[in-house]
Amino acid sequence: MTSSVSSATITLEVLRYRPGRDQAPAFQSFQVPYREDWVVLDALNYIKDQIDGSLSYRWSCRMGVCGSCGMMVNGTPRLSCAAFLKEYYPATVRVEPLEHFPIERDLVISLDDFMQKLPAVRPWIVRQDDRPLDAGEYRQTPAELDWYKQFSMCINCLLCYSACPVYELEPRFIGPAALALVARYNLDSRDQGREQRQEIAAGPDGVWDCTLVGECSTVCPKDVDPAGAIQRLKLSSALEWVKNVVLPWGRR
Amino acid sequence: MSPYYRPVRFDWWRKRRAYTLFVVRELTSVFIAGYAIVLLLLLRRLAEGREAYEAYLQWLATPGMMAFHIVALAAAVFHSLTWFSLAPRAMAVRIGERRLQPRTILWANYAAWAVVSAIAAWMVLRA
Numbered sequence A: 001m002t003s004s005v006s007s008a009t010i011t012l013e014v015l016r017y018r019p020g021r022d023q024a025p026a027f028q029s030f031q032v033p034y035r036e037d038w039v040v041l042d043a044l045n046y047i048k049d050q051i052d053g054s055l056s057y058r059w060s061c062r063m064g065v066c067g068s069c070g071m072m073v074n075g076t077p078r079l080s081c082a083a084f085l086k087e088y089y090p091a092t093v094r095v096e097p098l099e100h101f102p103i104e105r106d107l108v109i110s111l112d113d114f115m116q117k118l119p120a121v122r123p124w125i126v127r128q129d130d131r132p133l134d135a136g137e138y139r140q141t142p143a144e145l146d147w148y149k150q151f152s153m154c155i156n157c158l159l160c161y162s163a164c165p166v167y168e169l170e171p172r173f174i175g176p177a178a179l180a181l182v183a184r185y186n187l188d189s190r191d192q193g194r195e196q197r198q199e200i201a202a203g204p205d206g207v208w209d210c211t212l213v214g215e216c217s218t219v220c221p222k223d224v225d226p227a228g229a230i231q232r233l234k235l236s237s238a239l240e241w242v243k244n245v246v247l248p249w250g251r252r
Numbered sequence B: 001m002s003p004y005y006r007p008v009r010f011d012w013w014r015k016r017r018a019y020t021l022f023v024v025r026e027l028t029s030v031f032i033a034g035y036a037i038v039l040l041l042l043l044r045r046l047a048e049g050r051e052a053y054e055a056y057l058q059w060l061a062t063p064g065m066m067a068f069h070i071v072a073l074a075a076a077v078f079h080s081l082t083w084f085s086l087a088p089r090a091m092a093v094r095i096g097e098r099r100l101q102p103r104t105i106l107w108a109n110y111a112a113w114a115v116v117s118a119i120a121a122w123m124v125l126r127a
Ligand code: SF4
Pocket: A153, A154, A155, A156, A157, A158, A159, A160, A161, A176, A177, A180, A216, A219, A220, A221, A222, A223, A224, A225, A226
């Protein structure tokens, strides 16, 4: 009987860091079976199950939905459940934790910074006047939905932060995904919270930190186009400034 | 057990091709600033009188300055084209229920550019 599974293998170099034991992270090499339909996450699961159970990394859905499996794959931020080994085979695949974030352990990064920024932009529908329940739901036309839909597809995978050189040099920068959420809610016909978000979005760590390198949009697995969202926020903030400061009669 | 902070790389523009292109694009503004200085000096020489002005014009005709102008023009064109190609991402225009196509916005920008250039050319060349 012949086996249909080939005996080909591929090498994974994985950056490892064990807090309290290692001074600094270092690469460790693993040989894993090569399968056409395997993604990098499958290879990591193979390592964890068969070679070294101490390897740590985050994942959940395995289908590009949960946003927890982001890693640097050969220097590019990717969802490891969407990065196929065949894109790299037969070359070595280098896996590192997402750049620009502190490493907790192995491929696990600290999310603390983003978790503070996220609520700061008020990513929910803000109303000045909450309607009573019996007034029914806030309705929206398909065109109104379309106006912000792209920016609502974010899965908080943070690949965009790893692609952003501004965030590396200026970690206070609110950053691509959180600012895309500002656009997402500001553009929602049901929302009235633009003023409240403006303080953060147009503040010293907001949209004006962005120099439009554009890599956030290139690496985004959900086509959110955070760079586009930020440029739109810049334009609307600038127009508002012109209205309020340059043309005093434009103030409402 | 504290997390590990990877050192910040100050040569970040070498990490990815897209970063390098971005830096090149930003550097084109150096030539545009240089051109602005050349232009301001021209005004100054003009104010100083005919002799100074003509000497300046002669200096501008030297091969070095010709080369500078060609490079500055190329830099300005590169910067403008990349700038315009980004415009549709910053501008989303809605007319009634319909959203303008990115292509329409792009061409509207080019059209505005052409109009402004034509006015500038008319002002300069009409003499
Ligand atoms: S904007 Fe895109 S890359 Fe950034 S966190 Fe959201 S889904 Fe991920």
